[in-house]
Amino acid sequence: QQVREATYKGQVYSGLLFPLMQGMSLLNTAIVIFFGGWLALNGDLERSVALGLVVTFVQYSQQYYQPLMQISSGYSMIQLAITGARRINEMFDEPDEVKPKDGIKVKGIKEAVALNHVDFGYDSQELVLKDVSITVNKGEMVALVGPTGSGKTTIMNLLNRFYDVNGGSVTFDGIDIRELDLDLLRSQVGIVLQESVLFSGTIRENIAFGKPEATEAEVIAAAKQANIHEFVMTLEKGYDTEITEENNLFSTGQKQLMSIARTILTNPELLILDEATSNVDTVTEAKIQRAMDEAIKGRTS
Incomplete structure (x- = not known):
């Protein structure tokens, strides 16, 4: 209800502003022409000079309102930009994570x-x-x-x-x-979420996201463990296939297998699987389960 009221008010104001400015511009031009014409007919100046001044001032009045009308036509966009800037500032004002100054450096889980x-x-x-x-x-x-x-x-x-x-x-x-x-x-913690996330870039970059220095062999080994290697090799560019918002060739299950490959590559000590198969069909779920079995081997999960 609040959103509806705010949107309605915003649309009314931004809708009124442009015609209002246009009306004022026309009124302003009419006043200039009226008084300019009156001066040309009844003033002390010569008519030719007075008419030239009228024409000049009509152009001035129109130019004066031009930028104002442009601003008013983009008023709603300006409001959205201000709102966006306010939200970004709110985010920057949030307190940083509390990190221990000299945190204990533990490598791996022993018990x-x-x-x-x-x-x-x-x-x-x-x-x-x-x-x-x-x-x-x-x-x-x-x-x-x-x-x-x-x-x-x-x-x-x-x-x-x-x-x-x-x-x-x-x-x-x-x-x-x-x-x-x-x-x-x-x-040391690897997570496979319910919603898989792919970033813009190549398949190789996506799998190596948690370990950018990973070699080609390591990326392929992780993909094989996650049961996605064979699919990647059917693509024309293989691991160099670009992933973008527009060019999304992958099913939900394939995205999930890539997420698992990404997690396997980071070799986490603790593996967390948060309902990782809830969005896929039973055949894909069986594939993901096999990939999970590989990922879980020897890990705390």
Whole structure:
């Protein structure tokens, strides 16, 4: 309702502004012609001089209103630009992530990842997780099952420290992740999301996104593990095929397999799969499951 009212008001104002300015421009021209004509007929100046002045001033009055009319015709676009700028400034004004100054640099998971009596809510008044404890030993796979809104994705966000817990702790080998070096922590966590994300660029660049220095052999090995290599080789340019918004050759399942290849290449210690097969058909799901089995081997997931 608020959006409808605001849009209606904006459209009315921007719709009125241009004809209003045009009307004022015509009124202004009429006044100049009227008084110029009156001066030419009844003034002290010679008629030829007076007529020349009238013509000059008519042109002046029209030129004067020209830029004003151009601004008024783009008024709604100006308003949108101001709104966009305001939103960008709001984003820049957000506080930065709190990073520990001398975070503990831990490489790899030697024992277990654990949630210890975790309480968390996006709103401090309403908790999503209450006294949740989960322990996942190195190399073990644990599945979280529950209805929509029960907090499965929330746990993924806490393991990456996208949010901090309200109570309890999340630990890697017994060390609270709030004490770990944030960049190093995230470099050891691989995520395959429900919605696959492809960036503009080549297929090779997409797979190597988390490890730009990866060799051709490493990219191909990851693609083979994810069951996408054969499809890529059927394309005319293979791994050099450009991915753009307009030129999107890939099905949802193929995008998802590329996302899995990208995650495999980064070789994460902890692998998180967030409903990665929920958007695909059963045949593609079987392919993705095989790719998952490869990705999970020996990893904590």
